[in-house]
Amino acid sequence: MHTEIENAAGFWVKHIPDASLAAERKEALRLALIDVLCEKYKGHWNPEQTAAGSGYRSLCNWRSLDGSLVEAAMRANVSIALLERLMPRDIVVWCDPHNVTYRVGDHGTVYTIYEDKRGLLECMKKNMAEKVSKSNGDFVISAYTTPVVIRSADGVEIARRGGASAPTIGNNGSPVQPHVLQGSPTKGASDLRRNAMSPLRHVTTYRANDSPFVPSSLANNSAAAAPPPRWSPPSAPAS
Structure with a gap:
């Protein structure tokens, strides 16, 4: 700070x-x-944020002499009127860390007026390192606090990655387990991806001999009746 102020x-x-003014007075x-x-x-001096x-640190001489210059003239017993006449007009000086x-x-x-290039470069490097560290910290925090939930096509939770899973509390105060549809097998990520990509995932599939377009000789066959669905909906809870 003293080097910048002296300059x-x-x-x-x-x-x-x-x-106009003796050397000792100057x-x-x-x-x-x-x-x-x-x-x-x-x-009011922060070398890391120039x-x-x-x-606040600027010194100017616009319509009137800067207050800091007036205070210095009073301490040095220099005429303020003389100083106002001799000082350059319409000028502003910025005295910042590493730069004047x-x-x-x-x-x-x-x-x-003065520039410390090494100090400015070190300040710039430190600010960049702090920004990179802060951005990386924000990414890690968001990645570990936001859970990723994978669900099947029928809404069953398959897996949870990251974050803390808070259990759902029922009316009686006990945790409620996720409801799984009867007959629904456990699916992996690849099965879920295939179901999501297939446009026929909601179409009921029949066996070849269960097709409604069968010969008349097999029309009365009881095996030609429509088969039960692959899964049955959950039974209604008892009232």
Whole structure:
């Protein structure tokens, strides 16, 4: 922080002509401005986030002289009126971690006074590492806390992956087991995939000799009656 403040203070003082102010007065003003800025920036300086608080740390001379410059002039016993006349107009200086810049006018070009490229690069690397770590942490949390439930075509739960499965509580306070349809075999993931892809998964299948298009000689055969379905619906609960 001290390196950036020294460069910002030196930038303001060097614009004062030597003929207008003695060298010892200029040095006293520079040291006073350094002390004022150190007090002002205390608690508002984060090297890991260089842009945070940039507006608070800025020094400007628009319609009136910046308060920090006025305070430094009072401590150094320098005339404020003289300082207002000698300081450049319509200028703003940003004193940020690893970087000190200035601009003249509202739409002027931003020029660099001081820049610590190594510090800026290290800050950028650390911020990128924190973002990557946070995104990976969010992915792991969501993957382990959100359960994935696999169900068969008739609604029976087959498997649960990840997350904590909370049991369903019935009216009597005991856990309710999932209801399984009678005659429904346990299906694997491949069977479930085939059922989902087949357009005829809900069509009842008959044996070849159970076809309604049979010869008349077999019309009275009792075996030609429609077979029972492959599964029977669950019986209604007793009232």
